[in-house]
Amino acid sequence: MKIKILLNTIILFVTATTFGQIGTRFASEKKIVKDPVTGQELIFLTTKSAGDSKTYPTHPQWTSDGEWLIFRSNRVKGEAIAVNEKSGVLVQVTEGGYSGTLCIAQKSMKLYFMRKGPEENMQIIELNLGTVFEDSKSGKMKPVAAYERLCGITNPEMGASGDMALDADEERVYFRVGKEEAAKHLTAGVTLEKSFGPRNMGAGPGGIGSMNLKTGELKHVISVPFQIGHIQSNIWNSGEIIFCWETGGxxxxxxxxxxxxxxxxxxxxxxxDFEWVTHEAVISKDEVAMAIMGHRKIDIEKDTPVEVAANGEIRNPVNPGQESNWGATGTREKPTGLAIVNLRTREMIIAGQTKSGSGLWHVHGSADGKWAVGDDFSRSLYLIDRKTNEMMMLTTGHKETAADHLHPTFNREGTKIEIQSAMLSEDNRSMNICIVNVPKEWLKRK
Known part of the structure; x- marks a missing residue:
């Protein structure tokens, strides 16, 4: 009997250790370092090599109270983690896994995400973050069901994926549907697009569906003849969706x-045809930032972009876009840089561009219209004053060997930027969550 009890105890311990319980707390790893080149203060909220990565810059990163950031991590494999920006304490906020994008509500302390159901369907879950944080702090956690609400279930034949966005009214979510579902709603006679570029991506059809979070009602939004990626909502304007034709380049x-x-x-x-547009992100009520890349050098004699590989077929293992298969695009023969498009007037401006190198790559901006921010292939981060067009490097040296890119995102107040960085990584790949403040002298500008 003692052996059986001991075995059961070991099994329970291993299960808890492997999967983890919602509300589990981890000690602060917070560390402040100075950038060795710029002198800028870098606030690392995580420092261990635990497979951290931030939510994509198309989505909010902070909770509605502005105190917590939610990110993906392998601390508890397959689960999401929150970190308190002030104390540095880490809290596990999901249990049972999630699929795709973590959608952080901005009007309430809620988190929305997809989870694979038992019958190849997708469940859309609402999580009460406020209660999780309270109970975690008091050490009186309840079963995960006490914090979750099942909003609805998608039909398996819809082929719904976790590329999901929360509407500004926080009553609906939008998500990508599969090709078969998209084809059912495609306008008759529309010609399907084929794959584009060396990654063999981009072929259609693609589609977007929606779910009412109160009733679970499903609706089809749109079908298009190409592959859809990066679905995002305008979190200031209800019912406005931004998405992309995804080719991998x-x-x-x-x-x-x-x-x-x-x-x-x-x-x-x-x-x-000559413009290489990428990494669009809604940054304010009326604006979307995007990168018009200037990352490809020109072979003057051939009048084509320089090829990295002799045959132009081999993908650059560090940075994308050097293959010849993309065509004559992405060079600096035409204007490039951090572009901002007005959704109402449709006007576009170039807020700034690096003098050399890849150009700005992943971009974002403050909701008040003061600042723009972008990273480049060297994993350096640049801040732009949109009024004066002044540009400054905030930080550099975040290792080109990192598992991913910086992916900068402003907070709602436009005073700080979240990035993911391998600067402190021992294996030169594993990333951590880091905050970079807008310099005080810039914040004082009128």
Whole structure:
């Protein structure tokens, strides 16, 4: 009997250690270091090599109270972690896994995500973060069911994925559907697009569906003849969706917008063949930031972009876009840089560009219209004053060997930027969550 009890205890311990319980707390890892080049203060909220990565910059990173950041981590494999920016304490906020994007509500202390159901369907879950944090602090956690609400279930045949966005009214979510579902709603006679570029991606059809979080009602938003990626909502305007034609690189027409009732479909920024547009992110009520890349050098004699590989077929293992298969695009023969498009007037401006190198790559901006921010292939971070066009490097040296890129995102107040960084990584790959403040002298500007 004692052996049986001991075995059961070991099994329970291993299970808890492997999967973890919601509300589990981890000690602060917070560390402040100075950038060795710029002198800028870098606030690392995580420092261990635990497979951390931030939510994509198309989505909010902070909770509605502005105190916690939620991110993906392998501290508890398959679960999401929150870190308190002030104390540095870490809390596990999911149990049972999640799929795809973590959607942090901005009007309430809620988190929304997809989870694979038992019958190949997708469940959409609402999590009460406020209660999780309270109970975790008091040490009186309840079963995970006490914090979760099942909003609804998608039909398996929909092929729903976790590329999901929360509407500004926080009553609906939008998500990508599979090709078969998209084909059912595609306008008759529309010609499907084929794969584009060396990654063999981009072929259609693609589609977006929605779910009412109160009733679970499912609706189809739009079908298009190409592959859809990076679905995001305008968190200031209910019913406004931004998405992209995903090819893994240059698209014939990257950025798109549509209204939640399926009307108003149009290119967000109608691009030319020579423009390499990427990494669009809604930054304010009326604006979307995006990168027009200037990362490819020109072979003057051949009048084509320089090829990294002799045959132009081999993908650069560190930075993308050097293969010849993308065509004559992404060079600096034409204007490039951090572009900002106005959703209402459709006007586009270039806020700034690096003098050399890849150019700005992943971009974002403050909601008040004061600042823009971007990273580049060297994993350096640049801040731009949108009024004066002044640009400054905030930090550099975040290791090109990192598992991912910086992916900068502003907080709602426009005073700080979250990035992910391998600067402290011993294996030169594992990333940590880091905060970079807008310099005080810049914040004092009127």
């Amino acid at each position: 240059k698209s014939p027409q990257r950025t798109w917008t549509v209204i939640a009732d399926g009307t108003g479909l149009r290119p967000l920024y109608p691009e030319s």
